[in-house]
Amino acid sequence: MAKLTLYFGPGACSLVPHIALEEAGVAFEPKPLALRKGQQRSPEYLALNPEGKVPLLLVDGRPLTENVAIAVYLAKSFPAAKLLPMGDPEAEAQAISLLSWCASGVHTRIGPFFGPQRLCDLPDSADNVKKLAGEDTAKNFALIEKQLSGKQWALGDQWSIIDAYFFVFWRWANFLKIDVSAYSNYAKHAAKMAERPSVKRALARETEASAALEKAA
Ligand SMILES: N[C@@H](CCC(=O)N[C@@H](CS)C(=O)NCC(=O)O)C(=O)O
Known part of the structure; x- marks a missing residue:
């Protein structure tokens, strides 16, 4: 299975794939970014996503951007989760x-x-x-x-x-x-x-991440 890393901003539209990953019960590395502090425009992040936006999913280190594309990728990779209709x-x-x-x-x-x-x-x-x-x-x-x-x-x-x-x-x-x-x-x-439960888990992680990002310099 591919190693998945999700870059997200707490509360941002990246909550969509965040919930989907939880719904699919897939292991992934969460990477929160403080959007208000402009972390999405750091040179390191722009090297991964030149658009400077979340969500960003790394699939074995390869960047995949845009909610729609990430949704299709997750739905096809984890069909048992039925994230989107498949077949018809x-x-x-x-x-x-x-x-x-x-x-x-x-x-x-x-x-x-x-x-x-x-x-x-x-x-x-x-x-x-x-x-x-x-x-x-x-x-x-x-x-x-x-x-x-x-x-x-x-x-x-x-x-x-x-x-x-x-x-x-x-x-x-x-x-x-x-x-x-x-x-x-x-x-x-x-x-x-x-x-x-998937939503509760994703929201709990985002709340925790948000507090940690606020505290960090
Ligand atoms: N079309 C993109 C939109 C992504 C987007 O606008 N993300 C916002 C958060 S909801 C963002 O990263 N904003 C930070 C910025 O523009 O600096 C998608 O659907 O993935």
Whole structure:
């Protein structure tokens, strides 16, 4: 089996593969980075991922970036964990469609709340950027709410890595104090996610890592 190393930022979108690794019960080396301190831009890290972002999975030392690619790699490497549908081409493609939308449609719209000046650095523009990000995020959350309607998980009865992605956005929305009161299916989904042992383990590791990174110089 390949040696796996996961670089993650506590609370960041790297929680998606972090939960997936726990769900698959796979041994891996966790490498937390303090994103607020800019550790993702250190020369050592940029040599592994020139984009300076998490997640990064090292597979026997070879870097694999991008949540969607890491999800597909983990799902195919550990089929027993059923992280994504496998076998039926249409079901596989539908899952990748939803996963890609999480990465390119949802993440990119809620992300500007964390750094509005990265999108527009005109004076006094931050509130406008956040207003637009909020409108798009509300539309995206309404779509997630619909996706979860009448279902146990994002794809139906079977949990998938897409559920981890939905959970990350929910946590961000709560951290950002975005009003989520309109999304009852999504709230129930998040509550069920929080009870999953894989999620508890990943969150415990991220909380511990966060405290250690804060303490370190
Ligand atoms: N498209 C990438 C996005 C990765 C991404 O934006 N990661 C954020 C954390 S959620 C990051 O590393 N930010 C640090 C920075 O931009 O300096 C993926 O899906 O893996």
